[in-house]
Amino acid sequence: MPVTLTEDQTDLAKAIGDFCRREIGSKERRDELTGGGRHAHSDEIYRKMADLGWLGIATPEEYGGAGQGMRDLLVFLEESAYGQAPIAGFGTTTITAAAIEKFGTEAQKQELLGGMCRGDVLSISMSEPEAGSDVGGLKCKATKTETGWRIDGQKTWCSNAHIASHILLVARTSTEGGKHDGLTMFVVPADAAGLSIHGIETMGGKEVNDLYFDGCELPADAVVGVEGQGWRQLMAGLNLERMILAGLMLGLARRAFDDTVAYVKERKQFGRPVGSFQAMRHRIADNATELAATRLLVHDTARVIDEAPAGALFPREASMAKLKATELAKHLSLEGMQMLGGYGYATEYGMERLLRQSVVSTVYGGTSEIQRDIIGKSYGL
Numbered sequence: 001m002p003v004t005l006t007e008d009q010t011d012l013a014k015a016i017g018d019f020c021r022r023e024i025g026s027k028e029r030r031d032e033l034t035g036g037g038r039h040a041h042s043d044e045i046y047r048k049m050a051d052l053g054w055l056g057i058a059t060p061e062e063y064g065g066a067g068q069g070m071r072d073l074l075v076f077l078e079e080s081a082y083g084q085a086p087i088a089g090f091g092t093t094t095i096t097a098a099a100i101e102k103f104g105t106e107a108q109k110q111e112l113l114g115g116m117c118r119g120d121v122l123s124i125s126m127s128e129p130e131a132g133s134d135v136g137g138l139k140c141k142a143t144k145t146e147t148g149w150r151i152d153g154q155k156t157w158c159s160n161a162h163i164a165s166h167i168l169l170v171a172r173t174s175t176e177g178g179k180h181d182g183l184t185m186f187v188v189p190a191d192a193a194g195l196s197i198h199g200i201e202t203m204g205g206k207e208v209n210d211l212y213f214d215g216c217e218l219p220a221d222a223v224v225g226v227e228g229q230g231w232r233q234l235m236a237g238l239n240l241e242r243m244i245l246a247g248l249m250l251g252l253a254r255r256a257f258d259d260t261v262a263y264v265k266e267r268k269q270f271g272r273p274v275g276s277f278q279a280m281r282h283r284i285a286d287n288a289t290e291l292a293a294t295r296l297l298v299h300d301t302a303r304v305i306d307e308a309p310a311g312a313l314f315p316r317e318a319s320m321a322k323l324k325a326t327e328l329a330k331h332l333s334l335e336g337m338q339m340l341g342g343y344g345y346a347t348e349y350g351m352e353r354l355l356r357q358s359v360v361s362t363v364y365g366g367t368s369e370i371q372r373d374i375i376g377k378s379y380g381l
Contacts, residue, residue: 002292003299009072013079016054020083023048027350033086037353038205040088041163047119049080049087056117059097063109064117069306070240074247074299081251084350088207089121089160091244096122096168098240099185103225103233108187115165123164123190125155125211126234132157133370135170136179136231140213142171142186148220149186151194155211159364161197162209164190170230183230186222193217204356239305239314242322245365246298249329249358256329256354257291260284260336263343280339287332294328297321316378323371329358 005013023045024030033042049055058073059065066072073094080087093116100112116122131137140153151171161167167188174182188195194216200208225233261284264275274280301321305314333355337344344351362368 003295005075009075012072013075015052016076016079016085017083019049019052020080020085024083024085027348030084030086030350034205037347037356040086040205040207040357041121041160042086043119043163045085046087046089046121049085050117050119053117055090055093055119056113058094059113059117060101063113065113070243070302071299071306074243074302077244077247078251078254081248082255083251084255089123089163091248092124092160092164093120093122094244095237095241096124096166098237099124099168099224099233100187102236103185104187105221107221108224112166112187120165121160121163122166122168123158123161124168124170125158125161126170127157128154129156133367135234136183138170138172138183140169140171142173142184142218144173145217147217149218149222151186151188151213151216151218153213155213156209157200157364158197158209158211159207161190161211162199162206166190167195167211168224170234173227180231182228183234184227185224185230185233186218187224188216188218188222202360204360235313236311239318241365242318242371243298243302243305245361246301246318246321246325249325249361250295250298252354252358253291253294253325253329253332256332256336256351256358257287259349259351259354260287260332260339263336263340263349267340274339283335283339287335290328291332294324298325315374319366319371319374319378322365323368323375326358326361327368330355330362333358 024033033045053066054076056065057068057076061067097113097116100108112122126135128138128140140155143150167190169186169188170183171186172182173184176182194214196212198210199206200210202208264280265273267274298321301317304317333351336351337355340349340351343349
């Protein structure tokens, strides 16, 4: 059964596809926009998408957005990833903006949501050297002062902080109660005094950062939501975070599959296209089936979320979508590299870039092991 889109969603998918072919359609152009693949985000492309009204697709209309649902957001994510648009800042921006929309003050919404729709990047910082999957173990400290708050401590693996206008920080404001108590969200300008941002070199290029807070002073109104309720506020955004990752990796998986099929149709060995050999045909058939099943899963999860009451959580469904799409993207890019042979390893064909982009997706946003644990627990295990 194919995925069925509405007429508006079909038009959106086509428009994004046309844009990507026009603006990013060649390897030379992608290299120009990304510094040869070292930078996952192009401000030029991002702001062009902002001008088209796409960045605020899930943002309320009063802040410049389109106010559409999860399914519409998924179409944008999938098609922009398929088109290889270098807009890595969009994922963290949307996650951060959702928290601001739910829990922020009106002033925070006007500044940050409006900025997002105009093309600003937002980042969210949770992980620490000894608190990754266990967010409740974080120690970065926020202390009250006469004028607001003082932040001290280190954060790590913070995606897109180096290109962000603001960072949504989760820090500890109290040690009383359980480990998930006493956490608070703060809005921190990326250029705030007392904050230094240091990039971490990765196989994917410049994506993530260490953050060092040394007496970083914030005003009292930097708090997002309720003091001490940061963990509960984070939990309210889990559907969105996992679906963003699922949508992006679904688009990347489609790209890896289509590029592989195109290659094996043309590449000849022993006098015929390599795709005509039975072993290759069967691998393509299995991969096509997995891709179709994954796309149905991800789109149906988005539909369920759209049809549910606001604020409803779907830990099992969203974790399944994230787990399946990210693992498939990694698998299909590895399959593509194998089927392309030496060309899969060469930068000329781009499959190695898809592999570098996909392999980390099974780690960030909750590892595949964490997703499996969540799914298992949802069955009472």
